[in-house]
Amino acid sequence: MDFGTVLEAMRPDLKRVEDRLLEETALEYPLVGDILRGLIGAGGKRLRPLLVLLAARAFNYDLDRLVPAAAGIELLHTASLIHDDSIDHAELRRGQPTLNSVLPPEVVIMVGDYMFARSAMLAASTMNPRVLAVFANCLGSICDGQLREIFAARRADVSLDDYQRRIYGKTAALFAGSAEIGAILGDATDKEIDALRRYGGHLGMAFQIVDDVLDLRESTDHIGKPAGHDLRQGTVTLPTMLFLQNRLGDASSLALVEHVLTESAPGDHEVAAAVLAIRRSGAIEQAIELAWQYVEQAREALEAIPEGETRDMLAALAEHAVERHY
Template structure:
């Protein structure tokens, strides 16, 4: 799953068109069924499992990935109920990765609430994440489609590879933009891609249409992660839902860092190496890092790249007939960029 960097001279973001209200309203009834199924499938005789899973689910979240499955299936003309179960599978995979991510990142906040590892320590979230992965695979098997199982199981493996790639690139300022894009295409975008693609599979659509939805989902996922990268340096705590500057404090090499480093003079590069490679961070370093990003247009250009991927996602929808679901998917692509700006 290789992504080449998009051109650097993309136009600045345009105003958002539809946001999330339209897409969510269009599948509200089906999302109720998805939520009910999620609650049903996370039950266990081991009381800590539903307790911990409820903690994360109660933190909110827009459920964008399962919404993608529902909208894609409907746009493709699917009229059954299998998309509800697969949307729940997608959310279980996502939730499991969040539990594991927070342990790896030693995060204290997610969506403005204490993370599961901050409440229960590291062991329980890892094991409950494993439980949710297992539940997702049980539901895939129950669906009965080998093609669906192939797509979602591959996505799960690619996500894990992306997480390992992120460990490798952490603290490494020599990381290239191409390598970084490959990592986020795996870590974040793979599940967006699979979530959209299975909608075409359910409706028995052509290989070209299946690939178009895969491209759509992957591009939305990359845009979504790029905006997360920008928000870590450019959002207020209330909007971000986590501690601002977490990526900096953890030495994560994200696109704003790469762009600022690439455009830096020798003194600025020494600053980035001290903070991100040596992890020798002092009071005021985060503020200085943000100032350097602003000086070199790193946050601005990260947002511009996200906008380009959002446009790529919308272009992929051209293969499908115009209608409410296609409009909703285009709005979701816009939202991936403009959700906090």
């Protein structure tokens, strides 16, 4: 099954999540509602809500229970992006101006907090304490990942273990939680819930590695935010780590990449040259290979759930995480 078929089949159900999300942007503060509608309306891929739905679909698939949870997860993700963009001073997200490029920082912090609150209200509306515990833990993991990223910034000596812990917190934990919440609300068995949680975690790791690759591989127009952003921020991602640790360039390119990473305000031409050196080194291909290993682990985790259409859809989603180009 290919991912386009999955999206086609799930479109009506995802539309319900979309409508629920837009309800949350009806805020009466000046400017805020409009910008949020822009941010949420611009979409993003809705992979996390899709995961909530698919994780339940092999079991008891009750959209009235699932839609608020799926919308809550996506809103939690959106709230974390708002604070993340504010920290990174990012100007573009999903090709749209970020909140922090238009509103003062104090408003951005509070709007992010407010979105956290609304996401928690959506999760609370499931009235399922286990769902809420997973939800709260996801928020904790995201912050933990972000703090690790902040404290590791401008350091070239990051280990693979550090990187994995950081991206698990920042990204994979919410994928794991999305699948876990879907399975809980679908009344799956504990064994199946655990398998889907592991599936989501592996999928999330693959997804973040590819995100880090795209930041180096694609043009600004293509990914809707400036290319080489991680490098410019001093964040070591997997391709950069492989480039440095496996010494995949000559002495001068290695020195250049280290310089760009550790320098507090590297020049545009230095960043561009560092991106090019990493692109040509084979580091990107090595990183993609590791992402495929996570997809393989995700597929293995799926063996614990019943064979059938939904399992094929989940497998297609895992492959899409690596095959995507934006």
